[in-house]
Amino acid sequence: xxxxxxxxxxxxxxxxxxxxxxxxxxxxxxxxxxxxxxxxxxxxxxxxxxxxxxxxxxxxxxxxxxxxxxxxxxxxxxxxxxxxxxxxxxxxxxxxxxxxxxxxxxxxxxxxxxxxxxxxxxxxxxxxxxxxxxxxxxxxxxxxxxxxxxxxxxxxxxxxxxxxxxxxxxxxxxxxxxxxxxxxxxxxxxxxxxxxxxxxxxxxxxxxxxxxxxxxxxxxxxxxxxxxxxxxxxxxxxxxxxxxxxxxxxxxxxxxxxxxxxxxxxxxxxxxxxxxxxxxxxxxxxx
Numbered sequence: 001x002x003x004x005x006x007x008x009x010x011x012x013x014x015x016x017x018x019x020x021x022x023x024x025x026x027x028x029x030x031x032x033x034x035x036x037x038x039x040x041x042x043x044x045x046x047x048x049x050x051x052x053x054x055x056x057x058x059x060x061x062x063x064x065x066x067x068x069x070x071x072x073x074x075x076x077x078x079x080x081x082x083x084x085x086x087x088x089x090x091x092x093x094x095x096x097x098x099x100x101x102x103x104x105x106x107x108x109x110x111x112x113x114x115x116x117x118x119x120x121x122x123x124x125x126x127x128x129x130x131x132x133x134x135x136x137x138x139x140x141x142x143x144x145x146x147x148x149x150x151x152x153x154x155x156x157x158x159x160x161x162x163x164x165x166x167x168x169x170x171x172x173x174x175x176x177x178x179x180x181x182x183x184x185x186x187x188x189x190x191x192x193x194x195x196x197x198x199x200x201x202x203x204x205x206x207x208x209x210x211x212x213x214x215x216x217x218x219x220x221x222x223x224x225x226x227x228x229x230x231x232x233x234x235x236x237x238x239x240x241x242x243x244x245x246x247x248x249x250x251x252x253x254x255x256x257x258x259x260x261x262x263x264x265x266x267x268x269x270x271x272x273x274x275x276x277x278x279x280x281x282x283x284x285x286x287x
Contacts, residue, residue, distance in 0.1 A: 015165035018050045018221045019154075020173040022229035023237070025146040027129050036125045044236040045128075047153040048120035050225035051163060051252075058112060059220035065108055066092060069101060091216050092223040094230035105227055106246050117163070117252045118228045121156045122236065123149070124258035147180065151187040158191035161199060162252065168203075171212045173222050185211050241275050248272065 023042035026035055035041040052058055069075055070089060080087040080096055087096045092105055109116060128149070135142045172184055188209055196202045216222040231243030232254065244251075254273050257264040267273035 012166035014167045016052045016055045017170045018225045020225045020229055021047045022233040025149040036129050043125055044122055046120050046122040047157055048225055048229045049157055051117040052221050053115040055221050062220050094227050116250045118250055119252045120232055121153050121255045127258035154187040155191045158188050159194040168209050171214050171219055174213050174215050
């Protein structure tokens, strides 16, 4: 069979995408006073997308690692390994996991190589705060909406020219108790329209996209994107780069929306994200 005939009968390519967030979109308390920079309020808010070539295989590997660690006497009696605490005993979550556990998970993810590719968009909340305060000053009735910020980041993430496929299976980590399926799908539709206007072709329209809302306990690959996001968040919030450095070969793009030129800065293989460049002396955010 020649190549042209083979292509006609080839299976449609599906891209498996797992989406989560890090930090929070909170800017104000109930009285409208800024909380950014205070304890308990993140300085950055980001949404990440992990492309996984083999979700079943990655899930099986992560579950095997978790069972191995649970059976290790070294972790016996550790609080996060006690089932009733609903932490590592049930699923990996970088914030709750012990440093020894994190290292093993990071090693597993790094070993997956090109089967994993991570993209993230990042808001600097101080810059976001200034924009929101300006909107409030211009229109007294204007009120900040956290969900709108989430949706804007989601649209930015999906409007970019990343890897293409025939079909996209998108699994998004659940946020809070209320369903936002329609809003999230709306953000993806807006991103598709933006993509088509920008690049001149469609990625398939609504029929090409399937959205699922899940949680990390049910969908193991959401635990993987949580680790990529945690490593990125530690870079931005704590100025710790070792986690991001460990996974850097699998980073497709970090779009720092509020740093550098008007459209922000795109950190990729040709422009690595390093502490000295991002937070060094003399570095300025865009005005």
